[in-house]
Amino acid sequence: MTASNVADATATISCTVPVVNLSDAEAAAWRAWRAPIVVVDYHKGNLSSVIQGLSHAGAVEVSSSDDVDAIRGAAGVVLPGVGSFYDAIDFMAQSGEAAAVADAIAVGVPFLGICLGQQLLFERGDEGVPADAPCVPEAELADAYGSGLTPGTVFEAEGKRWVRGLGILKGSCVRLDGSRLKVPHVGWDQVHPTAVGASCPLIEGFPEGANMYFTHSYALDDDVDPAVVAARTHYTRSFASIVACGNVFGCQFHPEKSSGRGLDILRNFVRTVRARAGADDVDQDALAAAQAKIEAAADAAPVAVCGASGSAAPGEVRA
Numbered sequence: 001m002t003a004s005n006v007a008d009a010t011a012t013i014s015c016t017v018p019v020v021n022l023s024d025a026e027a028a029a030w031r032a033w034r035a036p037i038v039v040v041d042y043h044k045g046n047l048s049s050v051i052q053g054l055s056h057a058g059a060v061e062v063s064s065s066d067d068v069d070a071i072r073g074a075a076g077v078v079l080p081g082v083g084s085f086y087d088a089i090d091f092m093a094q095s096g097e098a099a100a101v102a103d104a105i106a107v108g109v110p111f112l113g114i115c116l117g118q119q120l121l122f123e124r125g126d127e128g129v130p131a132d133a134p135c136v137p138e139a140e141l142a143d144a145y146g147s148g149l150t151p152g153t154v155f156e157a158e159g160k161r162w163v164r165g166l167g168i169l170k171g172s173c174v175r176l177d178g179s180r181l182k183v184p185h186v187g188w189d190q191v192h193p194t195a196v197g198a199s200c201p202l203i204e205g206f207p208e209g210a211n212m213y214f215t216h217s218y219a220l221d222d223d224v225d226p227a228v229v230a231a232r233t234h235y236t237r238s239f240a241s242i243v244a245c246g247n248v249f250g251c252q253f254h255p256e257k258s259s260g261r262g263l264d265i266l267r268n269f270v271r272t273v274r275a276r277a278g279a280d281d282v283d284q285d286a287l288a289a290a291q292a293k294i295e296a297a298a299d300a301a302p303v304a305v306c307g308a309s310g311s312a313a314p315g316e317v318r319a
Helices: 003-015 024-034 048-056 068-072 085-095 097-106 259-277 284-298
Strands: 019-021 037-040 062-065 076-079 111-114 154-157 160-164 172-175 185-193 210-216 218-220 229-235 237-245 248-251 303-306
Touching (some): 024 284, 037 068, 068 097, 076 097, 097 111, 210 259
Parallel strands (some): 019 303
Antiparallel strands (some): 172 218, 185 210, 185 229
């Protein structure tokens, strides 16, 4: 196909996408009601179970994406648990996802890290660090946690090689001790809320000792601040199985695989996202008008949705 043919094809496609013009009130109501949740895709596995779990928990719009603008523009962000600490943070750092996640958290967007996603919130991990990766020597570090280094940077401290995580929360992720019990830790195990957990919206109504589904070989170490530990689990040692700090939440287990109690956790997260987005307080008349316009146009073709200003908000294109 020639360049002119490509241009002609693009022009034809753009002409077949009708633009639905909403008033500012209609556009604001529609976006708040959608409260889009983005599951960060760092190309390490199938994310469908997390997406399905969030949908079942009441999310109106949830999708996976590796697009940094979609991550920054989301009403809620979920970082799933797939792969190793090094591989995940290395990809996220190089793709810009790490910076996008940090930016979203910084402006108050609710965040949920699942399994590895919880671990990556912290300062350092030693899983999967290549022996031949470029490494910052200990003598050049500000401290043993790599403070000041960018995510994905390998450094040496305390006699081993680490990789810098997102650094949102303080502490380390290390391998569970397999000398007494089998590692990886796979299956159902109890989760015990702490005093911090009593005020954590993620586990509102959560009973003592509820069983959740785990599959992991690494867990947060004892250097994690107790003030962010909302629940603990005991397997080879006591480790943080739920963390919470402001708009940041994490769980070592997989709520999307943990039946009813896991769905409760996802439901509480979705509620937190929708509350911040104002989804429960939208102008119902404006929302109904917006939905009617969009549905009418969508019956014929994909639509691009613009507010009264004439510019489409990021992500506001609906098939």
